[in-house]
Amino acid sequence: MGAALPLLNSHFSALFPMNNLLRCVLAAGTLLTVAGAQAQVVVPPTTGRAPDPAPTNLPQAKPAPTKSAPYAGGMKINISADGSKYVRIMTAHQLWVRYNENNTGTVSATEEATPDQVDFGLRRSRVLLVSQLNPRFLVVTQLGINGQSTISGGAPGEPTGPGKKPQFYLHDALVEYKVNKYLSVGGGLHYYNGISRQTSFAAFSLIALDVPGTQSPVIDAIDQTGRGLGMYARGRVGNFDYRLAVNDAFRNNVSSTPATLATNVAQFNPRSRGKVLQGYFDWEFLDKELNLVPFAVGNYLGARRVFNLGTGFLYYANGMYARPQQAPTPLPTTTAGAWAIPYAKHDLSVLSADLFYDTPVDTAARNQTAFTVYAAAYKYNMGPNYVRYGGTLNPGSGSGALRGNSVPVVGTGTAQTIQTGFLLPRRLLGPKVRLQPYASYIHGRYEGLRREDGDIQDVHILDGGVNVLLDGHQAKVTLNYRARPDFNNVENIDYRPEVTMQLQVIL
Template sequence: MALSGLLMTGAAFGQVTPPATGTAPAPAAPAPPPAVPTPAKSAPYGGGMKINISPDGSKYVRLMLWTQVFARYNENNTGTLRAPNQPKESQIDFGIRRSRMVLLAQLNPRFLIYTHLGINNQNAVSGGVSPTADGKKPQFFIHEAVTEYKVNKYLNLGAGLHYYNGISRLSSASTTSILPIDLPLTNFPTIDALDQFARWIGVYAKGRIGKFDYRVSMSDPFLTNLPTNAAYVAGGVQTGNPLGLGVTSATGINTGTNTAQYNPQNTSHVYQGYFSYNFLEPEANLLPYTQGSYLGTKRVFSVGAGFMFNKEGMYSRPTSSTVALSTLTPGADLYAAVPTDKHDIKLFGVDAFYDAPLDTTSRTAITLYGVYYNYNFGPNYVRFVGAENPGYGAAALRGNAVPQSGTGGVFYGQVGLVMPKNLLGPKARLQPYVAYQHANYEGLKTSTGDTKGVNIVDAGLNVLLDGHNAKVTFNYRPRPDFTNVNDVQYRPEITLQTQVFL
């Protein structure tokens, strides 16, 4: 029956309807051609490539990539080698200052996970697997790996390998929006000594209450990578410098130098905090990175203060400390045989940041930043660092190294101006800048006993092709060469940087 019904229905639909009588209808008007799409204007770039995994976008994965490449002329510090036993007064070199990526995800409004990976400071000489021997195969390592939980609108708690530093705004700076060509590095006073490239394994809390922002953290110090020479070896290097804290006379008496170094036996937690008040527009605080320049897109005026504390993070030997090496037996424990003084690491900073548009018609903007650091690492400590160093070997003053940190006071300031639009046509914008650092480290003394100040100037120009997402930077630095602290020479360092941030 069902089959018969279907056949009857099909027969009914299959009947031909006779044509209607009368005049045929006019043919339909032709469809208009499709409109040519207008080229879309370049939209302001957000915080990375976002992939929504929920319809409302509350669950997502985001990827950020950036690379900064240097081409540089450098007049080296006195005595620099370019290869084994190959002195080099100056050279043009090329390198990758940074190549990084951040992958973050929120699968719930209360939970955040992100990982930051990359390389730094690779050139033909340094930055490789053997960083003071060659630049081959740089270590691609984890900078950050964090999980975070939102307790309420005032408090977030996190843990992992984190970048929630104290001391200053620049101590957690974004490297994609730096105003000058680079950070002063003084803002990372313990970089790769107690930390992993300015990152720490620990826990942190952060949040915002009204216009007040805070971040605090407690972390483990990494074991220092400085040589310790813990066991005495007759005739070995330890006889000349037990624990890296003394010098030996011809009679075999080792005397302390009264210069602090990182304590290899440091097991105390590192405590950090940074607190700021923003008088104008709030800044994003989903991730730890602070903006270097907003290029006139926000009005920000923030003042802050911060600290870092590590109990007995340093040790030293006073010049009154003497050890007769002839009384030591091979294999003796130098930590027990050589008396040392322990020193707490106490670092403080206070800063102010102002970034605002000047004229909305011409789209000019100004960026101002200033910070004062007070660092205490123990007596006479000073450390030399050269970013993407073009000099060969492990000598502290090779290549482009400058006094990076030490016991004493430091002022650092920068000013930048986004010039009126259309100076270079409708696409590019110009942002000239100047940065200046003055430091007094007690470990840099002349033969007369006077402290020798450190003065570092950077002057340059950002060519903003697409904001910070595509820019070219030209920088000039008359770099102080402290090979002879009594006669500091200033060496030219000229750098061209290209940056792409997606």
């Protein structure tokens, strides 16, 4: 067949004289036709049974997990292949539903007498980011709000109401460098505070509903939500853990002058702009706690055996002031005249000692019980007769110090607190849901709280409740009852009930 091609080509040329281009086209077509015929002869048709069709592999459904994966402390985003550089993100919320019998004389936002009420509030709402560039560099950022209700916790001056549009502000913004295994130094807006363990508490792992308030005597007066702006050093040597800080005092929120002070009653000095020195030291007798971030765990639910003894301090020179004599009459009408009135400056100092014990009790699989206790003692030197009042998510309207649920929180004098809880056996409600009943007691003895006979009227606050742990601290409901003293009449203290349900979720 191949030898016939030239002859066939010559035959076509003789019969049909054409130009060279046309001859090339005809020759190519002839070649393809012959090649196709030859291919049909060389490759015989397939005989026999047709091949089986290709198997169809459908994706198999994975079996449903028998239990949820353990929580690993937030969402971790690795920014290096080995995971040494990462960003960890956590978000958490605490919602309160509460019945409160208000203190004497409490009014609503519409100036109506309000002896009691049921209200809702956001105790805390936070976003936390922890980042490491390498094992030596740490960055911690926390944003959030505290204490928003329909009458408080919002942006000041809002025409639509002070409870709306709370400021989502910085709680923590620190950068840290690890010098060696014994020392890390850092700075920024930080929570490495002095005084006590609970001064730098992890708000979402507490034993009781909330902290007592005695742990933060200068909160939002010369700091920002318990945070200082400055430098710190921290570390651990053997079983000894320490933190030291020097911060600039925030300009305080006191608008008083010597002319407006009560005689011989101290207040934060609005003209003091010194350094605040703080420190806390503790000895870890049993398990060593993780200390990557500044937040001290409230309780471990039996995961660790911890026994720590600690002590701490805070010092702020000339941080308080008082007018020892009666104000002149008539009072000065100018600011210069008001500050010309003689007054005395007082150093602000606080000392503390505390104990933290957290341990599993029965480690059997069907029990896994645990016991926790935290106790602290404080000595405050804050100038003559100083007393500070406060009420968490205060439902009372107005500016009265003793409205709503306010109690004396700190003052020149002493205070002691104790919180204890017991994690009940897991067999009670199944493997996941756990119960942790707890009790809390606060005692304060402040020299500014005196009856007519001159004796000090002590402060006693009792809390009791139960944590319903749906998924550890990550999802829990807390029911709390508080017996709270009403100090509107220091000669006759009445105790008011306060019942709170808290829903807490951490992701």
